[in-house]
Amino acid sequence: MNSIVDKLVTLSLNANWQPIGFKTVKDAIIDMCGVTTNGKPTSLALDINYNIDDDGMPLLNEPLDMNPVKWEDWINLPVRAWDLSINSVYMTIRVPTVIISTTYAKMPLKRFLTRPSKDAIYNRDEGICQYTGKKITRRDASVDHIIPKSKGGEDSWTNLVLCSKEVNLKKGNKSNKEIGLKLMKEPKKPTPMPMYAFIKDAKHEDWNHFLIK
DSSP states (O other): GGGGGSSOEEEEEEETTEEEEHHHHHHHHHHHHHHHHHTSSSEEEEEEEEETTTTTOOEEEEEEEEEOOOHHHHHSSOOOOTTEEEEEEEEEEEOEEEEEEOOOOOOOEEESOOOOHHHHHHHTTBBBBTTTTOBBBBEEEEEEEEOOOOOOOOOTTEEEEEEHHHHHHTTTOHHHHHHHHHHOSSOOOOOOOEEEGGOOOOOOOOGGGGGGO
């Protein structure tokens, strides 16, 4: 098999066809080949068919139908000109870009239990410096410890805020009171959110039929 097997191009849906995450092609195939419940597979792949233009290419915003397919039927589907594919010694197989769990209908929640990353703080604070109120790019953004680490400050949601690199450099290891900085608002830990809210960028065109814009 080729390197596409390790790419995160397969969207995972629950039994209600709601996005709950994404997988590598390898993991998606393992799911399709794996466990069964009452003789039925727990994961199916979507065979999405499109209207075709005059050049024989798919009109990706015009799906004709979407058919859940089990693995033993999936490997017999034709590989179309626009499909991603993997090769084995004996055959070429279409890459499953969307798979459905047949037994899991819940929507998992992200609960923000781990140390927040810079990207997470940027998203929570909507790209706005919490001291100046100005919109900043990710390149110009920094994360400030309200209580500096040298004074016992933690890497927590309530002690980290987004700020510009210029402001952070000026503050150094001083407290806000020492340098005269005031926060726009007190930082808070985000409330739990459904996983679909974090799947915004389609890694394959087929995902666009399921993501919330």
